[in-house]
Amino acid sequence: MSALFEPYTLRSLTIPNRIWMAPMCQYSAEVSGAAAGVAGDWHFSHYTSRASGGTGLILTEATAVSPEGRISPADLGLWNDTQAEAFRRITAFLKERGTTPGVQLAHAGRKASTGRPWEGGGPVAEERGGWRPYGPSPVPFDEGYPVPLELTAERLGEIVGQFADAARRALAAGFEVAEVHGAHGYLIGEFLSPHSNRRTDEYGGSFENRTRFALEVVDAVRAVWPDELPLFFRVSATDWLTENASDDREGWTVEETVRFARELQAHGVDLLDVSSGGNAPRARIPVGPGYQVPFAARVRAETGMPVSAVGLITEPEQAEKIIANGEADAVLLGRELLRDPYWAQRAGRELGTAATVPAQYGYAV
Numbered sequence: 001m002s003a004l005f006e007p008y009t010l011r012s013l014t015i016p017n018r019i020w021m022a023p024m025c026q027y028s029a030e031v032s033g034a035a036a037g038v039a040g041d042w043h044f045s046h047y048t049s050r051a052s053g054g055t056g057l058i059l060t061e062a063t064a065v066s067p068e069g070r071i072s073p074a075d076l077g078l079w080n081d082t083q084a085e086a087f088r089r090i091t092a093f094l095k096e097r098g099t100t101p102g103v104q105l106a107h108a109g110r111k112a113s114t115g116r117p118w119e120g121g122g123p124v125a126e127e128r129g130g131w132r133p134y135g136p137s138p139v140p141f142d143e144g145y146p147v148p149l150e151l152t153a154e155r156l157g158e159i160v161g162q163f164a165d166a167a168r169r170a171l172a173a174g175f176e177v178a179e180v181h182g183a184h185g186y187l188i189g190e191f192l193s194p195h196s197n198r199r200t201d202e203y204g205g206s207f208e209n210r211t212r213f214a215l216e217v218v219d220a221v222r223a224v225w226p227d228e229l230p231l232f233f234r235v236s237a238t239d240w241l242t243e244n245a246s247d248d249r250e251g252w253t254v255e256e257t258v259r260f261a262r263e264l265q266a267h268g269v270d271l272l273d274v275s276s277g278g279n280a281p282r283a284r285i286p287v288g289p290g291y292q293v294p295f296a297a298r299v300r301a302e303t304g305m306p307v308s309a310v311g312l313i314t315e316p317e318q319a320e321k322i323i324a325n326g327e328a329d330a331v332l333l334g335r336e337l338l339r340d341p342y343w344a345q346r347a348g349r350e351l352g353t354a355a356t357v358p359a360q361y362g363y364a365v
Contacts (some may be wrong), residue, residue, distance in 0.1 A: 037077025054344030091174030109187030184278030
């Protein structure tokens with residue numbers, strides 16, 4: 001059997017292979033009323049087709065823990081029971097196909113209230129259904145973006161509680177993996193990075209202070225998430241900034257990611273989902289095949305923490321080498337699974353390993 005198709009066990013949960021689906025926003029939920037943030041037919045089709053294709057673990061798009069935590073008004077949420085109930089149809093189908101259902105819990109912070117990418121993106125004004133975003137400091141994400149309201153310590157405590165409440169609903173909805181979204185310049189990542197965190201209280205300044213909010217969220221989620229089920233954390237390993245950044249502040253670094261990984265392990269996180277960027281819109285990123293894999297490999301080598309790798313992983317042989325060489329414990333595919341929901345089946349054929357195929361599709365094997 002290829003390394004890519006070996007089952008992987010975290011706590012008491014065994015995931016059938018190392019081909020996992022990365023969270024990717026669909027911007028396809030209702031934007032207001034009782035159905036706001038509720039998974040619909042599009043989401044059912046989107047997730048279940050990848051399960052039929054043999055994907056081992058599927059993580060939902062960034063699923064907001066509160067209305068103001070959405071990236072766009074059309075994002076999914078888990079701030080009420082109606083949303084949780086809608087997810088049950090999806091998680092049941094995934095489990096029936098042998099795929100592990102996972103949820104990414106998120107708060108967009110200063111990057112909230114933006115439009116759908118295919119409609120131009122950018123901030124959505126309050127008169128058009130948007131809202132004033134929050135952040136660690138009154139520093140806008142980019143030119144043309146609103147200045148976020150600086151979160152008070154009291155409000156931060158409320159958001160920590162919203163993450164815990166969303167995790168409870170995720171469990172009731174049938175999810176078996178929970179991931180805390182701390183990457184890509186959204187709220188938790190904004191606190192981690194001195195590029196966006198200019199606070200002078202206990203949540204800003206030192207490494208210990210900048211990681212405080214993230215660890216409070218992790219503790220709150222871990223406290224309500226069953227001991228037998230794993231908890232992931234997604235991190236941007238670097239902001240891709242240097243001392244020559246336009247505001248004379250460095251961003252979050254790979255060295256801090258390694259240090260933070262040890263803290264997350266001590267707080268009950270089972271796997272670090274290693275991505276990068278997203279917090280500084282003008283950072284120069286040398287994008288290429290597998291360009292983020294070295295970050296995951298470094299965390300794994302220096303801490304022993306399980307990691308997943310992501311970023312232009314497109315070919316089965318490429319993914320196989322990442323796992324076989326010990327650079328990561330799993331690969332997360334994003335755009336490649338949008339192009340080919342049945343990528344796992346293709347990988348099985350190319351690597352000489354039989355992927356799980358629905359009986360209804362057996363004639364095509």
